[in-house]
Amino acid sequence: MKALVYTQPHEVQIQERPEPDLVAGEVVLRIDAVGICGSDMHAYHGHDPRRKPGLVLGHEFCGTVVQSGAPAFAVGQRVTGNPLITCGVCDYCVQGRNNLCSRRTMVGMTRPGAFAEFMAIPAASLIEMPQDMPAVHAALTEPAATALHALNLSMKVMARPLPENRTLIIGGGAIGLLAALLLQHYGARGTVLAEVNPLRRVSAEQHAGVRTYDPRTVQAEENGFDYVIDAVGSKLTRVAALQAVKPGGVVMHIGLQDWASEIDMRKLTLAEITLLGTYTYTTADLRATVKLLHEGAFGDLSWVQSLPMSEGAKAFADLDNGQIASSKLVLLP
Secondary structure, eight states, X not given: OEEEEEEETTEEEEEEOOOOOOOTTEEEEXXXXXXXXXXXXXXXXXXXXXXXXXXXXOOEEEEEEEEESSTTSOTTOXXXXXXXXXXXXXXXXXXTOGGGOTTOEXXXXXXXXXXXSEEEXXXXXXXXXXXXXXXXXXXXXXXXXXXXXXXXXXXXXXXXXXXXXXEEEEOOSHHHHHHXXXXXXXXOOSOEEEOSOXXXXXXXXXXXXXXEEOTTTOOOOTTOEEEEEXXXXXXXXXXXXXXXXXXXXXXXXXXXXXXXXXXXXXXXXXXXXXXXXXXXXXXXXXXXXXXXXXHTTTTTOTTOEEEEGGGHHHHHHHHHTTOOOSSOEEEEO
């Protein structure tokens, strides 16, 4: 089969790879659509030691079962899935917080991913979806569930209901834009989005009804926002998030561009800021997200761009060079 393989920093290539074998408890999928994630780009830049050259990346997928080693899923059934392979028996898994499973592995990191014609995955990780749902829409389940999980965590600690909060989103990539769309669905108005890519600023204004600015030339209002989402996670965006949040407000940290940096702990303490971290989603989040996507809660998704997998190397290069207007690029094997 053909697969898009991460060969070295700043390089992916189409290669021939063996088709995956079917083992008990797993299924083999024909991949119908797969999104390029920010973590795939992180690996592409050589910044993720967990993802080593020679790996097939890709974990935002929709596919069709072509072989099944599990009775719950039949050949021909269309599915998406949880790329986190979890144990199912640890405290976190039985609490419904399987995103924190200490034994988790991951599609596209510890095992071959979905930038290929076929992929094997445990049946326990599959998420059922409406059979008439477009493949490109279903491939957005993973990033959209990340936004959903983050907003759900945030709402637990907000002093006032979400629609009453003035929100700043830092980063107009897929997570930032999907969060903006979900905020709009929940009734939030007046959301502001910071994004350095002018093409993405235009797209966000058109599709998510947000006001945008370039953080390289404009600084957010200090103490101006009840809720700040950092969907980048760099040293600069962490500083900006703490500056922008009001006393008593909430900062949700999603992005991990930089693994460590200092923040304004004095403001965090004296202004009683709630700083939250979030990691991916639970299986329940993924199931809820499929329903929301199918019902149109994230809009018509016309901003999503798709390309054939054969153009994958160019797609990665164009994303790296900021030449893609869309916040999400989906490859079609």
